[in-house]
Amino acid sequence: xxxxxxxxxxxxxxxxxxxxxxxxxxxxxxxxxxxxxxxxxxxxxxxxxxxxxxxxxxxxxxxxxxxxxxxxxxxxxxxxxxxxxxxxxxxxxxxxxxxxxxxxxxxxxxxxxxxxxxxxxxxxxxxxxxxxxxxxxxxxxxxxxxxxxxxxxxxxxxxxxxxxxxxxxxxxxxxxxxxxxxxxxxxxxxxxxxxxxxxxxxxxxxxxxxxxxxxxxxxxxxxxxxxxxxxxxxxxxxxxxxxxxxxxxxxxxxxxxxxxxxxx
Amino acid sequence: xxxxxxxxxxxxxxxxxxxxxxxxxxxxxxxxxxxxxxxxxxxxxxxxxxxxxxxxxxxxxxxxxxxxxxxxxxxxxxxxxxxxxxxxxxxxxxxxxxxxxxxxxxxxxxxxxxxxxxxxxxxxxxxxxxxxxxxxxxxxxxxxxxxxxxxxxxxxxxxxxxxxxxxxxxxxxxxxxxxxxxxxxxxxxxxxxxxxxxxxxxxxxxxxxxxxxxxxxxxxxxxxxxxxxxxxxxxxxxxxxxxxxxxxxxxxxxxxxxxxxxxxxxxxxxxxxxxxxx
Amino acid sequence: xxxxxxxxxxxxxxxxxxxxxxxxxxxxxxxxxxxxxxxxxxxxxxxxxxxxxxxxxxxxxxxxxxxxxxxxxxxxxxxxxxxxxxxxxxxxxxxxxxxxxxxxxxxxxxxxxxxxxxxxxxxxxxxxxxxxxxxxxxxxxxxxxxxxxxxxxxxxxxxxxxxxxxxxxxxxxxxxxxxxxxxxxxxxxxxxxxxxxxxxxxxxxxxxxxxxxxxxxxxxxxxxxxxxxxxxxxxxxxxxxxxxxxxxxxxxxxxxxxxxxxxxxxxxxxxxxxxxxx
Numbered sequence: 005x006x007x008x009x010x011x012x013x014x015x016x017x018x019x020x021x022x023x024x025x026x027x028x029x030x031x032x033x034x035x036x037x038x039x040x041x042x043x044x045x046x047x048x049x050x051x052x053x054x055x056x057x058x059x060x061x062x063x064x065x066x067x068x069x070x071x072x073x074x075x076x077x078x079x080x081x082x083x084x085x086x087x088x089x090x091x092x093x094x095x096x097x098x099x100x101x102x103x104x105x106x107x108x109x110x111x112x113x114x115x116x117x118x119x120x121x122x123x124x125x126x127x128x129x130x131x132x133x134x135x136x137x138x139x140x141x142x143x144x145x146x147x148x149x150x151x152x153x154x155x156x157x158x159x160x161x162x163x164x165x166x167x168x169x170x171x172x173x174x175x176x177x178x179x180x181x182x183x184x185x186x187x188x189x190x191x192x193x194x195x196x197x198x199x200x201x202x203x204x205x206x207x208x209x210x211x212x213x214x215x216x217x218x219x220x221x222x223x224x225x226x227x228x229x230x231x232x233x234x235x236x237x238x239x240x241x242x243x244x245x246x247x248x249x250x251x252x253x254x255x256x257x258x259x260x261x262x263x264x265x266x267x268x
Numbered sequence: 269x270x271x272x273x274x275x276x277x278x279x280x281x282x283x284x285x286x287x288x289x290x291x292x293x294x295x296x297x298x299x300x301x302x303x304x305x306x307x308x309x310x311x312x313x314x315x316x317x318x319x320x321x322x323x324x325x326x327x328x329x330x331x332x333x334x335x336x337x338x339x340x341x342x343x344x345x346x347x348x349x350x351x352x353x354x355x356x357x358x359x360x361x362x363x364x365x366x367x368x369x370x371x372x373x374x375x376x377x378x379x380x381x382x383x384x385x386x387x388x389x390x391x392x393x394x395x396x397x398x399x400x401x402x403x404x405x406x407x408x409x410x411x412x413x414x415x416x417x418x419x420x421x422x423x424x425x426x427x428x429x430x431x432x433x434x435x436x437x438x439x440x441x442x443x444x445x446x447x448x449x450x451x452x453x454x455x456x457x458x459x460x461x462x463x464x465x466x467x468x469x470x471x472x473x474x475x476x477x478x479x480x481x482x483x484x485x486x487x488x489x490x491x492x493x494x495x496x497x498x499x500x501x502x503x504x505x506x507x508x509x510x511x512x513x514x515x516x517x518x519x520x521x522x523x524x525x526x527x528x529x530x531x532x533x534x535x536x537x538x539x540x541x542x543x544x545x546x
Numbered sequence: 547x548x549x550x551x552x553x554x555x556x557x558x559x560x561x562x563x564x565x566x567x568x569x570x571x572x573x574x575x576x577x578x579x580x581x582x583x584x585x586x587x588x589x590x591x592x593x594x595x596x597x598x599x600x601x602x603x604x605x606x607x608x609x610x611x612x613x614x615x616x617x618x619x620x621x622x623x624x625x626x627x628x629x630x631x632x633x634x635x636x637x638x639x640x641x642x643x644x645x646x647x648x649x650x651x652x653x654x655x656x657x658x659x660x661x662x663x664x665x666x667x668x669x670x671x672x673x674x675x676x677x678x679x680x681x682x683x684x685x686x687x688x689x690x691x692x693x694x695x696x697x698x699x700x701x702x703x704x705x706x707x708x709x710x711x712x713x714x715x716x717x718x719x720x721x722x723x724x725x726x727x728x729x730x731x732x733x734x735x736x737x738x739x740x741x742x743x744x745x746x747x748x749x750x751x752x753x754x755x756x757x758x759x760x761x762x763x764x765x766x767x768x769x770x771x772x773x774x775x776x777x778x779x780x781x782x783x784x785x786x787x788x789x790x791x792x793x794x795x796x797x798x799x800x801x802x803x804x805x806x807x808x809x810x811x812x813x814x815x816x817x818x819x820x821x822x823x824x
Contacts, residue, residue, distance in 0.1 A: 013382065014389035021390045039408045103303030108311055114529075115522035116484040118491060119499075122506035122514045126328045164608055165644035169710065170634035170662040179657070183648035202398040206488045209400065217401070221492075224404030236401050243396030260648045260690040 041229035049230040050237075057228040059219070059235070070238065072215040073208070077200045077246070080136045084143035084196060089189055092151025093181060102152075109148060117142040117203045121210050135207040135215075142203040143196035150192020154185030187261065190254035194247050201243045216242075330512045338512030339519075347501070352520070355486055355497040358414070359528070362421025363482045370426050371471060374433025378467075379459070384434070391430065399423040400488045407493055417489040417497075424485030425478035432477070436470020437463055472536030476529050483525035498524070553619050554713035554746035556582040556605065562613030563600050573771035574600045578614070580765060580774060585744040589761035591751060591807060593814035597772025598750045599718055605748060606716050607632035618713065634658055637707040639717040643699050645691040651678075651702050652687035658710040670709065677705045680742075681735040697728035701735060708739060716748045721756065730788055733760060741785050754807060758800050759791065766806050769814035776806050 022043060028034045030042035049055050053062040060066060095102040120141060124134040162184060166176050208217025216235050223231035255262055316331045330338075342348045377384040399420050406416040490499025502517035558580045565572040574597040582588050590598045603609035605616060605623070607630040616624040624630040632638075637658070645654045655678065656670035665673075675687065681701040691699055700720055707715055721729045737760065740747065751757050757764050758780055766776040780799055782790060790796050 010382075010385055013385040017386035017388070017390045018393065020386075021393075036409050036411065040405065099299070100303065103300050104307040107304040107308050111308070112522075114480075114526035115518050116487045116525060118484060118487045119502055119518040119521050121491070122502065122511070123329065123518070125506075126511065159644075161640050161642065161644045162646060164632065164638070165640065165646075166661075167632040168606065168634065168636070168638050169658040169706070171657075172661065175661045179646065179649070179661070183646070186648070198396070201396070202400060202484075205398045206400040206492075209403075209492055220401050220404060224407070229408070232404055236397050236405070239401050240393060240395075240397035243398070244392070247396065258648070260692060263690055263693055 041233050046230045046233040050234050055231075057223070057226075057231045059223075059228075059231045066234075066238075069214055069216050069219045069235075070242070073204060073217065074242070076132070076136050076139060076215065077197075077204050080139035080204075081143055081197060081200050084140045084147055084200075085193060088144050088147025088192075088196075089151045092148045092189075093155060093177070093185065095148070095152050096155025096185070097177060097181060106152075109145070113145050113149075117199070118206050118210075121207065124207075125211060131211065131213060135204065135212060138207040139200045139204045142199035146196040146199055147189070147192050150195070151185060151189050154188025154192070155181055157188055158184035186254075186258055190250065190258070193250050193254075197246050197250055198243065201239065201246070205239065328511075330515065334512045335515045338510070339516040342513055342516050348520075351496060351498045351501045352524070355490065355499065355521075356524070358418050358421055358490075358497065359479075359482050359486050359524075362418045362486070363425050363479060365418070365422045366425035366429050366478060366482070367475065369422075370429035370474075371433050374430045374471075375437055375459075375464070375467065377430075378434050378437030379463070388434075391427070395427045399485050400492070403489060403492050406489075413493060413495065417486070417494050420489040420493075421482050421485045424481040428478045428481060429471070429474045432470045432474025433467060436467040436474075468539050469536070472532065472539065476532045476536070479529045479532050480525055483521060483528070487521060553584055555584040555619055556580075556714065556746060556748070557617040557620070558582070558601075558605075558614070559617070560614035561601070561604065561611050561616060563597070563604065563609070564612045575611075576771040576773050578772070578774055580777070582746060582748070582763070584619075584746055586762045587740060587744075587747045587749065587760060588763045588765065589749045589751060589757040590765045590767060591754060591757045591803065592767030592772065592775075593769050593807065593811040594752060595814060595818075596767045596769045596810070598767060600772070602638070602716050602718050602748060602750055604630070605714065606630075606636050606638045634662060634710045635713040636716060637710055637712040637714075639700075639703050639707050639715070639720045641719045641722055643691075643696075643703060643723075645699055645703055645706070647691050649690075650687065651683075651689055651691065651694070654691065654702060655687075655706050655709060658706060662710075673709055674705060677709060677739075678702070680739065681705060682731075695728075696724050697732050700724065700732055704736060704739065708743075711743075712745070714746045714748055718750050719752065720749075722751075722753075729756070734788065736760070737784070737786060754800055754803050755791065758796060758803065759786065759788075764799075764803060766803055767810075769810045769817060775810065776803070778803065 026043040028037040029040050030044050049057065050060050051062075052060045055063060058065055059069075091105065095105055117138060120138060121134070124137045124141075128134045128137050158180065162180050163176065166180050171179065204215070205217035205220070208215040209221045212218035216239055220232055220235040220239075223229070223235060312332055315329075316333065318329065319331060377387060402423055403416070403420055406419045407413070410416045410419055486497070487499040487502065490497040491503040494500045498517055498521050502514060502521070505511070505513040505517060558578055561575060561578040562573070563575040565574060578601060590601065592598055600609065604611050607624075610626065610629045611624050612626055614625075615622060616630075618636075622628055645651075646657070649657070652671060652674060655674035656665075656667060659665035659670045659673075660667055671687075678684065678687070678701075681704065683698060683701055683705075686694065686698065691702070694702070703720070721732055724732060733756065747760075749757075749760060761780050764778045764780060765774060766778070767773065768775045778799060782793075782795060
């Protein structure tokens, strides 16, 4: 939005959204909207040093929940990225490995991540591991697939050139396959990040003890709707920031791309 | 590696459908088929004999034989098929709503820069909130549980459809537009004849991915807020510790998701035939 | 250095290439026999699809012949039972460019010797800078290929190839995508490098003027199935400048080739039309 020549339009849009929220809920109590928490009351709760329901910018519980969710997401994301890209590259590199792993992948992939919750709880001990495991799984599938696509998308002429120039197989892996697949890998990582947050929240609702997903459900259950809105907004913010982080890393690692695009 | 002749010639007709696994198997040689069979059979055998072999962690997972028995029982029960119907209906409604709202909105935003600059930031703010987090709001807001579940399904698919439509319409080669303009087309023509058809491939991708997401959301919504449907059945089986049934539900949902995505891709092929010949 | 230029003689004997012999047979090359002296600049011309690239691929090692043999310095390089491997003694400069876009110009230029372990990076870099300077490129070592113009990219790619001191330098219509002015400048650079160290060059083009300007020997090929129509020696002095382009001798040779090619080009065109109609 800030890149557009008219950023004030963006602010106008966002402002209209909040205005509509205020009008529909706080002011006119229009139809079902009256059930929802008001814009003003939510914001007031959020910045309240002594919040009615115990969660605000000034309470430690708020940050406790954020931290719980964060470390789960980043832990799962990191492992999924490492494993996923490695396996994806191996699949692109070795026909045999691909032949053995691709069918299994394609069979398991259509099963929605959340449908794995029961199995995750059975297979993994404790309370933390199933949640992290589920979050991992979501990112894992996406990363493998996009990595594989990335390797496949590399123009074969680069392989020919490398062979012609006498590269070893390892050289091709390091200097053609990995850099060539990077654009697709990063697209996959952004999607994976979104998938992580999605699975995390669902998993936390289903079986958590702390964390934003757990808290959003608790807030609903105990009719603390303002808190619910605060958590939702926090989730949105964190999700956006984490995706932006991935994009940032992508820009640094693929300097050649940004420079080429800028020059064109 | 054999080089390919430089001009088109006598290529065998492409198989009319299937992406992913199917096309890969078709295009693949005997080696690919053999490896596929080895790995799948291997996996099933490992799963079946995990318990007696003492493979750590898998002791509590029922082996395929039990699962098959459970599926036989489940497939003959009414509840199962009712659940199928209900889930299908919810996905269909939610998905269609996402298309009906998402595609025109996406096209409108792509055509009008002002609208895009104004509305897109709101999208970017709302989109990162996981649809699952919307469940409580959906329950509060909508008068019935059914509508809440459908709303979550809708949300899941909506963002993707919107993004893909905007992206597709925005990336149309400016030369196509110029060609159309020089041939004297009016803005209305431009839209229906140039922009819409060129966006269709992106829309189709958005739909295929959106369909997958719709099923994900459905499971989430049904597990948390529903009281019928395959997702709910899955969770219920878990709660009464009928794990084989659980697995059957998992597989059913997986199959449902896969089939619906395939259908979308097929329809996509018909809608954009010029994409077929590559 | 002297000994190197004596090697690189290519003997192509009765080479044929048939694609898909079991199915829809496509005869790309038929009975090609040509002797290429070490250190000579050899250009193959012919209409599109006449098999020039196929022949280049068999020499470079990306493809096998189905009939005949190819000898490099009297050692068997390629035969139906003897598949060649691509190697740095026969380096290819590709039509659409193959500089690794994710590596800097310098890395691209030195990657051959460095990856083969023949030279240390610093040493190779020094060589590369010298060669780059010879083709008029200074100070761009830290840039990425995406930031370079077409002419610059082609020159870097030639440097990347030549730094390996290959026995044969193969170029597959390398200047096709350049505009006329850039093309003539890059051609002159190529000839300068060639005059410095004459090595065997296997050059493909469809541009008759380019062929006569660059070559010692011009080999005219027919349309599919590719056969040798004519072999002409261009006995013009080196070093050549663009001034010879309008000399009588040059134009005479050019006309001779053009006449031969034009018929072939029409045949190729009609064959293409027949394919489309089929």
